[in-house]
Amino acid sequence: MPADATWYTSSYSNDQGGNCVQAAHLDDNTMAIRDTKNPTGPAFTFTGGAWSAFLNTLTTAKEH
DSSP: OOTTOOOEEOTTOOTTOOSOEEEEEETTTEEEEEETTOTTSOOEEEEHHHHHHHHHHHHHHHHO
């Protein structure tokens, strides 16, 4: 994971200390996702296409 990655907190997260995630756009057209409670731990990375498919799946599931 690049040390200079700019992480942002999910818009679905809140300040109540719950289960939150952070995301970062990486230079090679990938997305990285990590747990806010473990910022130095592992992160999942997705290609641009895989990230889009993941978000589309979540959107579809939320609508049903």
